[in-house]
Structure formats: C-alpha cells, structure tokens
Amino acid sequence: MARKQQYIQIKDLFLKKYANAQTELHYNNIYELLIAVILSAQCTDKRVNIVTPLLFTKYPSTKELSKANIDDLKEIIKSVSFFNNKAKNLILMAQSVESDFNGVIPTNQQDLMKLHGVGQKTANVVLGEFFDMNYMAVDTHVFRVSHRLGLSKSKTALQTETDLTKIFKDNLNLLHQAFVLFGRYECKAVRPQCENCFVKQYCKDSKNFKPQ
Numbered sequence: 001m002a003r004k005q006q007y008i009q010i011k012d013l014f015l016k017k018y019a020n021a022q023t024e025l026h027y028n029n030i031y032e033l034l035i036a037v038i039l040s041a042q043c044t045d046k047r048v049n050i051v052t053p054l055l056f057t058k059y060p061s062t063k064e065l066s067k068a069n070i071d072d073l074k075e076i077i078k079s080v081s082f083f084n085n086k087a088k089n090l091i092l093m094a095q096s097v098e099s100d101f102n103g104v105i106p107t108n109q110q111d112l113m114k115l116h117g118v119g120q121k122t123a124n125v126v127l128g129e130f131f132d133m134n135y136m137a138v139d140t141h142v143f144r145v146s147h148r149l150g151l152s153k154s155k156t157a158l159q160t161e162t163d164l165t166k167i168f169k170d171n172l173n174l175l176h177q178a179f180v181l182f183g184r185y186e187c188k189a190v191r192p193q194c195e196n197c198f199v200k201q202y203c204k205d206s207k208n209f210k211p212q
C-alpha cells in the first residue's frame with residue numbers, strides 16, 4: 001500500500017476512535033488552561049490537577065498572579081516537577097500579560113510565545129484545545145506514537161511537529177489529543193498493549209522513541 005494511503009487510513013482511524021478526545025487537564029478559562037499546560041511539562045496531568053484548584057483560588061487571574069509571593073506559589077506547586085522554574089515563569093508570564101497585553105491572555109501563537117515559559121508546544125496545545133485551532137503539538141507521547149507508526153523519523157519534537165503537520169494538514173488539534181491519549185494508555189513507553197492495538201498493521205517499531 002502506498003505510504004500516502006496509509007497516512008490517510010491512520011488519520012481516519014484515530015479521528016474515529018478518539019472523536020471526542022479532550023485534554024485531561026482541569027480548567028475553566030484560557031488563563032487556567034495556560035497555567036495547567038505550563039505546569040504539565042514533564043509532569044502528569046493528574047499531578048497538575050491536584051495543585052491547580054488551590055492555585056486558581058488564590059490567584060484567580062493574571063492580576064493576582066503577577067503580584068504573587070514566589071515562596072507562596074512554590075509551596076502550592078511544590079509537588080510538580082521543576083516547580084522552582086515553573087513558579088518563576090508563571091509570575092513572569094502573568095506580569096507580561098498585565099503589562100504588555102492589558103491583562104488579556106493573547107490568542108495567537110506569535111504573542112503567546114512572547115510570554116515567559118510559553119514555547120511553541122505550549123502555545124499550540126492552548127490554541128488547539130481552547131479555540132479548536134488547527135495546531136499540532138508534540139509531547140513525549142505524540143513523539144513516541146508517531147515514530148512507532150513511521151509518521152516521522154525526525155529527532156526533535158519541533159521537527160516531528162512539522163512532519164505531522166505536513167502529513168495530516170487538518171484536524172491537527174484532535175489528532176494531537178488522540179495521540180496523547182493513545183500513547184498514555186495503550187501505546188505506552190514501557191510494555192505497550194500491542195496485542196489489542198487498533199493500528200498494529202501500521203506499526204514499524206515498538207521501541208521507546210524519545211525526542212532529543
């Protein structure tokens with residue numbers, strides 16, 4: 001079968017199986033989503049969901065967060081990986097939203113990426129999740145799944161994002177979430193559930209691919 005045809009079939013299968021895929025991060029608005037996504041870098045969504053209720057109560061908007069005492073913030077998020085850096089970035093992010101964007105979280109990739117702690121992956125996840133914008137984002141799960149399925153041979157997450165964007169073209173935000181959920185619960189890093197895999201016929205290599 002031609003490779004292009006395989007890509008179409010893989011895309012269709014994921015969009016069918018994960019038609020209602022949503023992030024597992026808890027949030028009520030774009031401010032909360034942005035914070036949750038920043039905290040989720042190299043940390044589980046479950047862990048982030050444990051710390052965010054208190055964080056959002058104490059700092060309900062960038063106005064309060066921009067004036068936060070860093071030690072108080074660190075105390076709230078101390079169980080999250082890299083909490084020292086993330087606490088610094090959250091306060092700096094809130095300060096730049098207040099000073100540069102009139103207290104309104106930007107809603108385009110270019111401006112979001114001007115905020116501290118917000119790279120392309122974080123911006124794309126927020127825009128794809130909150131506005132259903134057509135953006136791919138490659139985390140450890142998406143990287144592993146796409147390499148196992150032969151969709152990319154690139155070494156970095158950003159290059160892999162470019163590969164997946166070229167191959168799939170649309171529904172990128174849904175495919176991102178689908179790959180995250182498939183990688184988290186089925187195509188796991190260690191002991192993937194290959195026997196019952198719904199895309200087994202397309203799998204090229206079950207080794208644990210990791211981005212550089």
Ligand code: SF4
Pocket residue numbers: 148149186187188192193194195197198199200203204205206207
């Ligand atoms: S066969 Fe196994 S390694 Fe390959 S995509 Fe399916 S679950 Fe992942």
